Amino acid sequence: MYIQPSLHFWTGRVDSETDERSFRYHQVINTSDPCSANQKSEKSIRFIGFKSDEGVRRNKGRVGAGKAPDEIRKSLAKLPWHLSASTSICDCGDVVCDNGKLEEAQAELGQAVSGIIQGKGYPIILGGGHETFYGHYLGVRSAIGEHVKLGMINIDAHFDLRSYDKEPTSGTMFKQILDHDKNSSYFCAGIQKQGNTLALFDEAKRHSVEFILEEQLTNKSLENSLEKMDDFIDKNDVIILTLCMDSISSAYAPGVSAPSPFGLAPDVVREIIRKVVSHPKTISFDVSEVNPSLDHSGQTVLLAAHLINEAIINFHE
Numbered sequence: 321m322y323i324q325p326s327l328h329f330w331t332g333r334v335d336s337e338t339d340e341r342s343f344r345y346h347q348v349i350n351t352s353d354p355c356s357a358n359q360k361s362e363k364s365i366r367f368i369g370f371k372s373d374e375g376v377r378r379n380k381g382r383v384g385a386g387k388a389p390d391e392i393r394k395s396l397a398k399l400p401w402h403l404s405a406s407t408s409i410c411d412c413g414d415v416v417c418d419n420g421k422l423e424e425a426q427a428e429l430g431q432a433v434s435g436i437i438q439g440k441g442y443p444i445i446l447g448g449g450h451e452t453f454y455g456h457y458l459g460v461r462s463a464i465g466e467h468v469k470l471g472m473i474n475i476d477a478h479f480d481l482r483s484y485d486k487e488p489t490s491g492t493m494f495k496q497i498l499d500h501d502k503n504s505s506y507f508c509a510g511i512q513k514q515g516n517t518l519a520l521f522d523e524a525k526r527h528s529v530e531f532i533l534e535e536q537l538t539n540k541s542l543e544n545s546l547e548k549m550d551d552f553i554d555k556n557d558v559i560i561l562t563l564c565m566d567s568i569s570s571a572y573a574p575g576v577s578a579p580s581p582f583g584l585a586p587d588v589v590r591e592i593i594r595k596v597v598s599h600p601k602t603i604s605f606d607v608s609e610v611n612p613s614l615d616h617s618g619q620t621v622l623l624a625a626h627l628i629n630e631a632i633i634n635f636h637e
């Protein structure tokens with residue numbers, strides 16, 4: 321079910337009502353229909369929420385991620401706005417997963433994402449469990465057509481290549497896509513041996529997945545990893561980015577279904593995001609797996625908001 325956008329959660333401190341250089345997100349954000357054509361702005365960032373944790377429930381995880389979009393909005397609202405007036409930012413509302421109908425909700429998210437891209441906007445999807453990514457993908461594929469080479473970059477502790485024979489979950493999206501879409505390819509940064517069985521590593525090999533282990537993604541060896549990502553970007557026509565918040569160390573991101581004691585440091589994730597979104601081939605970004613009900617003092621929500629802010633500041637810059 322689609323819910324119209326509202327400015328209800330976009331509130332915060334007002335340093336000035338007239339000086340644009342003092343503005344925060346809540347003072348610049350508008351609402352928009354996902355399918356409305358873009359206004360005159362050079363760059364149009366559009367949020368769409370995906371209120372679902374049905375994929376996590378089916379994957380036997382800890383539910384609560386469906387509550388993340390509004391919490392992330394509340395945190396983002398308060399951040400200073402660093403872009404010029406030529407960038408517009410709109411909230412396009414939410415898609416809600418009702419009565420466990422995940423496949424319908426993913427299709428609906430796909431329609432919203434596709435509408436945003438066709439209107440020349442850049443979708444930033446506020447998940448939701450990581451099943452958000454399947455809807456994200458559906459929308460992008462529908463907007464770009466089936467023949468375009470699509471590179472999917474996932475920052476995650478997990479491959480999410482599980483079998484969907486029984487049903488799709490938050491752990492199956494990449495297998496669902498790679499099994500059917502021969503023009504898509506997959507790069508995963510932050511993979512953990514603790515988070516994936518040997519069988520999942522075999523599955524990754526079968527699908528020619530490129531990946532970097534979490535232990536290889538330290539500040540010291542980041543350059544090398546970023547070069548590998550560059551090579552992946554070069555091989556594709558369009559890039560989409562997804563961040564599974566459980567890729568980040570549980571010291572910084574405790575509010576997730578599957579926490580990672582050996583997860584990535586936030587500044588490493590920030591560098592990867594900067595690198596990927598600054599590339600002109602990148603057209604969309606989602607942040608998934610924030611679970612506000614498991615969070616400590618909202619720190620995972622706040623970190624997600626700060627990383628989204630980084631993506632917005634660096635988009636095609």
Ligand SMILES: N=CN[C@@H](CCC(=O)O)C(=O)O
Pocket residue numbers: 379380381450478479480482490491492515564577578
């Ligand atoms: N999106 C998360 N997927 C992980 C969850 C792992 C877990 O719950 O332990 C996966 O299926 O591997």
Ligand SMILES: [Mn+2]
Pocket residue numbers: 476477478564565566567609
């Ligand atoms: Mn994960």
Ligand SMILES: [Mn+2]
Pocket residue numbers: 450476478480490564
């Ligand atoms: Mn995941």
